[in-house]
Every structure is written in structure tokens, then in C-alpha cells.
Amino acid sequence: MNARRIHPALISAAIVLALAAADAAAQAYPTRPIRLVLPFAPGGSTDALARILAPRLAETLGQSVIIDNRPGAGGNVSAEIVARAAADGHTLLMASAMLTTNKTLYGKLAYDPENDFAPITHLGGGPYVLVAHPGLPAKSVQDLIALARAKPLNYASSGIGGASHLAAELLKMRAGIDMAHVPYKGGGPAALAVLVGETPLLFGTIASSIGHLKAGRLKALAVSGLQRSSFLPDVPSVDESGVKGFDVTTWDSLVAPAATPKPIVQRIHTETVKVLHTPQVRDAIRNIGYEPTGTSPEEFARFLRAESALWSKVIKEAKIRAD
Numbered sequence: 001m002n003a004r005r006i007h008p009a010l011i012s013a014a015i016v017l018a019l020a021a022a023d024a025a026a027q028a029y030p031t032r033p034i035r036l037v038l039p040f041a042p043g044g045s046t047d048a049l050a051r052i053l054a055p056r057l058a059e060t061l062g063q064s065v066i067i068d069n070r071p072g073a074g075g076n077v078s079a080e081i082v083a084r085a086a087a088d089g090h091t092l093l094m095a096s097a098m099l100t101t102n103k104t105l106y107g108k109l110a111y112d113p114e115n116d117f118a119p120i121t122h123l124g125g126g127p128y129v130l131v132a133h134p135g136l137p138a139k140s141v142q143d144l145i146a147l148a149r150a151k152p153l154n155y156a157s158s159g160i161g162g163a164s165h166l167a168a169e170l171l172k173m174r175a176g177i178d179m180a181h182v183p184y185k186g187g188g189p190a191a192l193a194v195l196v197g198e199t200p201l202l203f204g205t206i207a208s209s210i211g212h213l214k215a216g217r218l219k220a221l222a223v224s225g226l227q228r229s230s231f232l233p234d235v236p237s238v239d240e241s242g243v244k245g246f247d248v249t250t251w252d253s254l255v256a257p258a259a260t261p262k263p264i265v266q267r268i269h270t271e272t273v274k275v276l277h278t279p280q281v282r283d284a285i286r287n288i289g290y291e292p293t294g295t296s297p298e299e300f301a302r303f304l305r306a307e308s309a310l311w312s313k314v315i316k317e318a319k320i321r322a323d
Contacts, residue, residue, distance in 0.1 A: 089264040
């Protein structure tokens with residue numbers, strides 16, 4: 001008998017044992033508190049979403065969920081922590097667009113956004129709103145395009161490589177216009193710059209903009225998703241305004257280290273989606289300007305691939321570097 005040959009029955013038995021061990025691990029999971037790592041400081045929409053979900057997940061999973069805010073380097077600090085963590089479902093990352101932009105934005109990363117994580121679910125999100133200072137002589141996206149072709153315009157962003165920066169660069173490319181980028185140190189300072197008229201335009205979050213819009217301190221030109229937002233039903237989308245196919249959203253998700261067993265990933269997914277669609281949680285999420293989603297791991301993986309392709313193209317064409 002050739003010692004190198006393994007009997008098929010032994011292979012089958014090994015597979016059965018491995019599957020049984022994975023199922024047993026999923027049934028026992030979690031065995032200790034879960035660490036939920038966030039790439040942003042307390043106070044933003046990601047942090048608010050985490051604090052809505054954490055206590056409910058703790059109830060359904062039977063272990064506490066500890067929020068660990070680890071901002072820095074555009075989300076790379078938190079991503080590296082989770083990429084290097086034990087792949088047992090006890091360390092998770094609440095990830096955002098960083099998973100689809102940072103590989104192109106940064107020259108070198110200590111982790112691989114595409115291969116170091118197991119997608120769990122897209123938690124929720126929504127469009128941005130293109131806001132302008134009331135003094136800007138434009139009432140629509142088409143007005144803005146005409147104005148940008150006639151005179152120099154600036155736009156504000158929360159920083160180089162951030163969502164508000166990339167959304168504006170995509171608009172420039174799709175509309176065939178030019179505008180100068182004015183980066184600020186965060187969304188708050190960028191919004192303040194537009195409010196005081198220092199810089200006329202910004203892709204802002206609906207949650208942070210809606211109060212100013214209602215008070216007349218800002219005006220909305222369009223929302224960035226393909227459809228109108230239920231929060232601003234009278235505001236057209238950029239797509240509807242003539243820039244076809246424009247679709248930019250803010251979103252948050254759950255991912256685990258890549259080697260996390262599939263039964264554990266599925267357990268986290270099942271319990272998270274269940275929590276997302278309870279009436280109290282759904283209402284709380286809508287109060288921060290998000291719509292809850294809860295996609296399957298496979299659907300979320302497809303979303304990540306599509307977003308990565310889009311933003312890689314935009315970042316390269318606009319020659320954006322974050323380091």
C-alpha cells in the first residue's frame with residue numbers, strides 16, 4: 001500500500017469531524033464578551049449605531065458587547081486590530097467605506113481589506129445630501145453644473161479621502177466640471193465652513209444637515225442615492241437631476257477576521273439581522289438618519305467588490321493620496 005494514498009473513507013470522516021467541530025463551536029459561541037472595534041471616535045453616526053445595536057446583541061447572544069473606539073489613520077488602526085485578532089467571533093469590526101477605499105488611498109497597509117475579513121452584513125446607511133450656502137446662486141444640480149463651468153467654485157470636505165471628498169470628485173467626473181477641494185479636519189468644521197459662507201458646497205450627512213435645512217441656514221441641491229430619501233422627500237437625487245448612475249451612500253457593516261468559522265459568521269449574521277428589524281431598533285436607527293438593511297454575507301461581499309471597483313477608479317483618476 002502506498003503510504004501517500006489516503007483512503008476516501010478517512011477523508012470523509014475527517015470532513016464530518018471538522019464540520020461537527022465547527023457546528024459545536026457555533027452553538028457554544030460566544031463564550032466570553034465580544035469586542036466591537038469602531039474606526040471612529042465617539043459621537044458620530046457609526047458610534048450611535050453601535051450603541052443602539054450593542055445592548056440588543058448582548059441580550060440575544062448572552063454575552064456583553066463592548067464598544068472599543070479606535071480612531072486613526074482613516075480607519076486603518078481599527079482594521080489592523082481586527083485583522084490580527086483571533087478568528088473566533090469574539091472580535092468584530094464595524095467597518096465603513098474604508099474597506100473599499102483605503103487600499104487605493106494609502107500606499108501601503110498592514111492588512112488586506114479584501115482578504116483579511118469575513119463579511120457578515122451591511123447594517124444600514126443612507127445617502128448624503130449636497131448642501132449649499134443660501135447665497136450660492138444655484139437651486140439645482142444643473143444650476144451648479146452651469147455655475148461651475150462659468151466661474152471657479154470650491155467645495156468643502158471632512159478630509160482627504162473621506163466620503164464627502166470622494167462624492168464630490170465623482171460628481172466632477174460624471175458632470176464634466178471642475179471644483180477646487182477644500183479639506184477640513186472633520187465633518188463638523190466642514191459643515192461650519194458652509195454655514196458661514198467660507199466654502200459654498202458640501203456633501204453632508206442627512207442627520208447633521210437636516211436641522212440647518214429646515215431652518216433655512218443651508219439649502220439642499222440633491223441627495224446622493226439613486227432614489228429620493230424618505231427624510232428629504234422633496235429633494236431630488238443627483239441621478240434624477242441629470243447625472244445618471246450617480247449613487248453614493250454612507251454605510252456601516254460588520255466584519256470578522258477572515259478565518260472565522262462560517263457557522264459562527266452565520267450565527268452573528270442571524271442574530272444581528274433579527275435585532276436590526278425589531279421595531280424599536282429600526283426606529284432608533286432611522287432617528288440617526290440611517291435605514292436598516294441586514295444583507296446576507298454573500299450580498300455584502302458583492303457590494304464590497306462593486307464599491308471597491310468604483311472608488312479605486314475615482315481615486316486613481318483624481319490622483320488622491322491620503323499618506
